[in-house]
Amino acid sequence: MSSPLTERLRAGTVLGAEGYVFELERRGYIKAGPFVPEVVLDFPDAVRELHREFLRAGAEVMVALTYYAHRDKLRDVGREGDLEAMNRQAVRIAREVAREAGAVAREGGADGDADGGALVAGNVCNTWAYDPSDPSTRDAVRAMYAEQLGWAAEEGVDFVISETNDYLGEALIALEVIQGLGLPAMVTLAPTQPDLTRDGYEYADACRILAAEGAAIVGLNCDRGPQTMLPLIARIRELVPCAVAVQPVPYRTNQTAPTMQALHGPDEVRAFPVALDPFTCTRFEMAQFAIRARELGVDYIGICCGAGPHHIRAMAEALGRDVPASRYSPSIELHPMFRAEVSAKDAAFLDSWTG
Numbered sequence: 001m002s003s004p005l006t007e008r009l010r011a012g013t014v015l016g017a018e019g020y021v022f023e024l025e026r027r028g029y030i031k032a033g034p035f036v037p038e039v040v041l042d043f044p045d046a047v048r049e050l051h052r053e054f055l056r057a058g059a060e061v062m063v064a065l066t067y068y069a070h071r072d073k074l075r076d077v078g079r080e081g082d083l084e085a086m087n088r089q090a091v092r093i094a095r096e097v098a099r100e101a102g103a104v105a106r107e108g109g110a111d112g113d114a115d116g117g118a119l120v121a122g123n124v125c126n127t128w129a130y131d132p133s134d135p136s137t138r139d140a141v142r143a144m145y146a147e148q149l150g151w152a153a154e155e156g157v158d159f160v161i162s163e164t165n166d167y168l169g170e171a172l173i174a175l176e177v178i179q180g181l182g183l184p185a186m187v188t189l190a191p192t193q194p195d196l197t198r199d200g201y202e203y204a205d206a207c208r209i210l211a212a213e214g215a216a217i218v219g220l221n222c223d224r225g226p227q228t229m230l231p232l233i234a235r236i237r238e239l240v241p242c243a244v245a246v247q248p249v250p251y252r253t254n255q256t257a258p259t260m261q262a263l264h265g266p267d268e269v270r271a272f273p274v275a276l277d278p279f280t281c282t283r284f285e286m287a288q289f290a291i292r293a294r295e296l297g298v299d300y301i302g303i304c305c306g307a308g309p310h311h312i313r314a315m316a317e318a319l320g321r322d323v324p325a326s327r328y329s330p331s332i333e334l335h336p337m338f339r340a341e342v343s344a345k346d347a348a349f350l351d352s353w354t355g
């Protein structure tokens with residue numbers, strides 16, 4: 001069945017951008033710990049601006065900031081009464097900026113798409129309420145997804161991203177709710193464990209099942225950096241027939257610390273979630289990741305928690321695109337110290353930098 005999402009996938013690699021929660025936390029608009037996106041109601045301009053920055057950097061999908069905007073989480077922070085308003089407003093903001101795509105592309109002189117628009121995605125995530133050994137939790141999870149996504153569908157989304165799923169079982173509930181609304185689904189798992197989902201399925205096998213149940217895109221997001229996520233995604237790409245998504249965190253995870261939660265600073269203090277800065281990948285590392293992911297045949301390439309617009313722009317350019325923010329991409333040769341001809345005075349400066 002054709003949809004704006006399938007058309008976009010047919011046209012080539014889709015570049016996504018996420019990590020709204022981490023970035024808005026750094027900017028002082030979201031509280032680390034609960035990580036509830038109260039910012040959507042309290043500082044909508046901050047959300048609008050970040051969408052716009054990702055858009056200018058080349059993101060083709062504006063993901064509504066409804067991550068953790070579900071009933072249990074809002075109850076935890078005493079804002080259950082704002083549940084509907086928060087979910088609806090998040091989609092409205094994403095739609096509003098997505099429509100700016102044409103204008104932004106012209107401003108930057110980029111080719112842009114013929115229709116000039118970015119896609120809008122609704123968003124749900126793991127609820128922490130699901131327990132495979134307690135069937136009653138299935139109904140609680142389904143009810144939370146149904147209300148969130150019912151509002152998103154009414155406000156108008158092109159597809160829905162269900163992400164950071166720890167359990168295949170919970171992901172299947174999300175998929176069922178999304179399909180019930182007649183929307184395409186992108187369902188991704190959070191690979192926190194070495195090989196298996198929390199309900200015991202090998203990641204690639206869980207993706208195969210999600211694809212068989214009708215997900216348009218399956219894959220992985222969050223927790224792992226490029227180095228430790230790509231081997232898992234290669235296996236998924238081999239096994240599933242549908243489109244595949246990969247959205248790692250831009251942190252230098254490795255064999256010893258395969259997830260960002262396992263990274264520790266020199267003082268052995270856990271870096272997750274607010275001391276990850278020294279592990280951040282450079283824009284060049286993320287550009288390499290984008291190329292590698294495309295070589296593997298991944299269809300939807302993005303970044304999760306920790307992403308900055310500079311990462312997205314570098315990935316877009318690595319994929320051969322000229323995006324609006326490319327207008328301000330580095331021209332280091334114009335730096336006074338790095339010009340072809342450095343004056344004697346500047347050379348003295350350079351000596352003291354490098355010395």
Ligand SMILES: [Zn+2]
Nearest residue numbers: 222223304305
């Ligand atoms: Zn994430």
